Amino acid sequence: MARASSKPDVFQAIADPTRRSLLKLLDERELPVNAISGHYPMSRTAVSKHLRILADAGLVKERKVGRETRYRFDPEPLLELKRWLAYYERFWENRLSALKRYVEEDGEEESGSPPSLTPLAGGQEKEPPNR
Structure with missing residues (x-):
């Protein structure tokens, strides 16, 4: 499915x-x-391209000061990412809780089953003591 806009979103940025x-x-x-x-081992042009992608996603704001453009971080668009991650965090918490319940229920069912044999030294097996 094609995107309506070619602007990068927060996830791509x-x-x-x-x-x-x-x-x-x-x-x-x-x-x-x-x-x-000066902080990166790449050309100024390459850094500018990265800044352009961040600006298009709304993560960086530009401000002209004389002849230079200054950049600052704007965290607001990260709220979209936070909401997305929160959904999946709840999803996995629910899945793990369901798995925990399943394992615990399975363990309760097995406790009523006949005891298994436990190995002894020398390869012999014996039944565990009665409870």
Whole structure:
């Protein structure tokens, strides 16, 4: 199914480790692209492309200061990701709770079954003591 828009969404934007690193770098301060690119072993153009993807997803805001553009992190779009993850967290918690109930119920059913033989030294088996 084709997407109506070619703009990257939050999920696509944070899929790349470099972009996640950029968000962390911009978490505490606003920086121009020249200062940002000094933190990475890639060209300024490559850093600008990553910043463009983050800006298109709404995770980075741009502000002109004189001739330079400064970038800052905007966490608001991450709320979509948080809601998505919360759904799956509840999903897995429910699945694990159901598995736990199943295992515990199965264990209760087995406790009424005849005892199994336990191995002795030398390969012989004996029945466990009666309870």
